[in-house]
Amino acid sequence: MSNPIVDFLSKYIDLTQEETDIVTNQDMMRSYKKGTILLSEGKIAKECFFILQGCVMSYYLVDGEFKVTEFFTESQPITPVSYTTKKPSEYFLECMEDCIISLGTPERSAELMSKLPRLAAMGASIMEDQLANQRMKYDEFIKLSPEDRYQNLQKTSPDLLNRVPQYLIASYLGIKPETLSRIRKRLYS
Amino acid sequence: MSNPIVDFLSKYIDLTQEETDIVTNQDMMRSYKKGTILLSEGKIAKECFFILQGCVMSYYLVDGEFKVTEFFTESQPITPVSYTTKKPSEYFLECMEDCIISLGTPERSAELMSKLPRLAAMGASIMEDQLANQRMKYDEFIKLSPEDRYQNLQKTSPDLLNRVPQYLIASYLGIKPETLSRIRKRLYS
DNA sequence: CCTGTTCATTGACTTGAGTCAATAAATTCA
DNA sequence: TGAATTTATTGACTCAAGTCAATGAACAGG
Numbered sequence: 001m002s003n004p005i006v007d008f009l010s011k012y013i014d015l016t017q018e019e020t021d022i023v024t025n026q027d028m029m030r031s032y033k034k035g036t037i038l039l040s041e042g043k044i045a046k047e048c049f050f051i052l053q054g055c056v057m058s059y060y061l062v063d064g065e066f067k068v069t070e071f072f073t074e075s076q077p078i079t080p081v082s083y084t085t086k087k088p089s090e091y092f093l094e095c096m097e098d099c100i101i102s103l104g105t106p107e108r109s110a111e112l113m114s115k116l117p118r119l120a121a122m123g124a125s126i127m128e129d130q131l132a133n134q135r136m137k138y139d140e141f142i143k144l145s146p147e148d149r150y151q152n153l154q155k156t157s158p159d160l161l162n163r164v165p166q167y168l169i170a171s172y173l174g175i176k177p178e179t180l181s182r183i184r185k186r187l188y189s
Numbered sequence: 190m191s192n193p194i195v196d197f198l199s200k201y202i203d204l205t206q207e208e209t210d211i212v213t214n215q216d217m218m219r220s221y222k223k224g225t226i227l228l229s230e231g232k233i234a235k236e237c238f239f240i241l242q243g244c245v246m247s248y249y250l251v252d253g254e255f256k257v258t259e260f261f262t263e264s265q266p267i268t269p270v271s272y273t274t275k276k277p278s279e280y281f282l283e284c285m286e287d288c289i290i291s292l293g294t295p296e297r298s299a300e301l302m303s304k305l306p307r308l309a310a311m312g313a314s315i316m317e318d319q320l321a322n323q324r325m326k327y328d329e330f331i332k333l334s335p336e337d338r339y340q341n342l343q344k345t346s347p348d349l350l351n352r353v354p355q356y357l358i359a360s361y362l363g364i365k366p367e368t369l370s371r372i373r374k375r376l377y378s
Numbered sequence: 379c380c381t382g383t384t385c386a387t388t389g390a391c392t393t394g395a396g397t398c399a400a401t402a403a404a405t406t407c408a
Numbered sequence: 409t410g411a412a413t414t415t416a417t418t419g420a421c422t423c424a425a426g427t428c429a430a431t432g433a434a435c436a437g438g
Contacts, residue, residue, distance in 0.1 A: 060332055067332050069324075081321045091328070121309050127316030131323060132270045138327045139258050139280070142363055143251055146425080165385065174331055179425055181387055335395080354415060368395055370417055379438105386433070393426070403416065408409100 003027065004052050004075050005102060012122045022115050029102045032095045039093040045083040047103045051076050054099030055163055059171070060091045068171040071096070071160055077126070096164060146175045147183050192216065193241050193264050194291060201311045211304050218291045221284045228282040234272035236292045240265050243288030244352055248360070249280045257360040260285070260349055266315070285353060335364045336372050 003024050009015060015023065029052060032038070039045050041061060049056070051072055058078075060067040069091065072078050082089035113120050144152060150173055154161065161169060170180035192213050198204060204212065218241060221227070228234050230250060238245070240261055247267075249256040258280065261267050271278035302309050333341060339362055343350065350358060359369035 060328065062332055067328075069328050069331055079317070079320075081324055084317050084321050120313070123313035124309070124316050127313050127320055128268070128273050131268075131316055131320045132273050134320060134323045134327065135258075135270055138323065138330065139249065139256075141327065141330060142258055143249055143256050167385065176426060177386070178388085178427085182425085185387080356415065365396060366416070367397085367418085371395085374417080381438090382436090384433105384435075386431100388431080389429090391427085393424105395422105395424085397420105397422075399419090401416100401418080403414100405414070406412085408411090 005050055008050070008075055008077070009119075009122070012125050013118060019116055019118075022112070026108060026112055026115075027102055028108070029100060032099045032101060034095055034098050036095045036099070037092060038095065038101075039080055039082065039089050039091075041090060041092055042088045043082070044086060044088055045080040047105055048080065048083045048109075049078040049093075050102040050104065051078070052100040052102055054101070055096040056093055056099065056101075057096050057164070057168065058091050058093050066168070066171050068168050071157075071164060071172065073160070073163075077130075079130075096168075141174070146173055146179065147186070149173050150180065150183055151187070194239055197239070197264055197266070198308075198311070201314050202307060208305055208307075211301070215297060215301055215304075216291055217297070218289060221288045221290060223284055223287050225284045225288070226281060227284065227290075228269055228271065228278050228280075230279060230281055231277045232271070233275060233277055234269040236294055237269065237272045237298075238267040238282075239291040239293065240267070241289040241291055243290070244285040245282055245288065245290075246285050246353070246357065247280050247282050255357070255360050257357050260346075260353060260361065262349075262352075266319075268319075285357075330363070335362055335368065336375070338362050339369065339372055340376070 003020075005027060006015060006020050006023055009023065032054075038049065038056065049072075051074055053074060056072045056078060057068060058070045058072070060069065078093065080089060080093065081091075113123075140152065141149070150169075153169070153173070166180060167177040170177045173180065175183075192209075194216060195204060195209050195212055198212065221243075227238065227245065238261075240263055242263060245261045245267060246257060247259045247261070249258065267282065269278060269282065270280075302312075329338070329341065339358075342358070342362070355369060356366035359366045362369065364372075
């Protein structure tokens, strides 16, 4: 029986059966209802996440206004900045759908590392990957107009457009819902 | 005699004298004239960098137009996406001043890792740190207006404003030089 | 199935950034 | 130093995104 976390790790190194078992066993998962806040502004994240099922959104609340920065879906890890820095989070994490999520803690990750030393080296690769992704996201934001960003999103994550209400997509693209509505009209009519 | 790279690594773990010596010895540095291109679009990065002295800028060339994404200065590491992915770079790296830079290669870094296993674990922390920084940069870009971004830059890196011409700062902020000029006028007059 | 709420669209108007073009200031270097 | 080049400022105009407000569509809960 396959485990999404094992699949994820397999992108970086091949796990032995024993290692697979260790990962599978130590795995702790929970389910959350749509609307559940996984992390609030001002709180210190005690856990990191790996999404098995569902969709999670990160956003800031600036002058009472949502500023969406990311949507996470199946097989994506979420390492809150606050989890790394141990300082209060500046943003929220909220479940956009009913979710099944695997939780990580510093303790359990240390335990896992001691059992699987090979994982330690892999940690850098995973982080490197995520860093490269984050950079590309930033660069894309700088390079493209809102309209181009929307078309890009359609290409790269067409599913998102159906899973998430448009006014949140708009925020994610850095524009107002009315503007997104007009962009769509401009493009398809 | 202190070594900036040793100082940098010391933020993550304390190095023994022996370890310090290894890092210091294996260190390979070069100097570059202002205007030198360290990495071109289309080329695969064979090296990563650590800036000992000077300033390096990364930028895309989109329809013949500069899109500045980052300025790197003293004691900052630069790991080009292309260095990680082994694919052609989409952006340029250029020296904005005469620079002294330490070079890293996969081979020499592997060698270093084998001599200093403790460094491997640290790799993940360094990457984690950089990831957190990159996220905050992105989030700030989403949250703030061009005007606020300029004021923020003044606070966090006042030196940059003197080291780099304004039209490149403008590009970095995601606006045109004329607009930055007007923002400055709005703010200080 | 109806009702209230949330989400999406549209219109009229404002505003801030972009564009084009000219000029001024600052730098470079022969 | 002085001429050439690069960088910064300013003005007049355009245009895309924001704002405010109203209407319509989709959806959830009783």
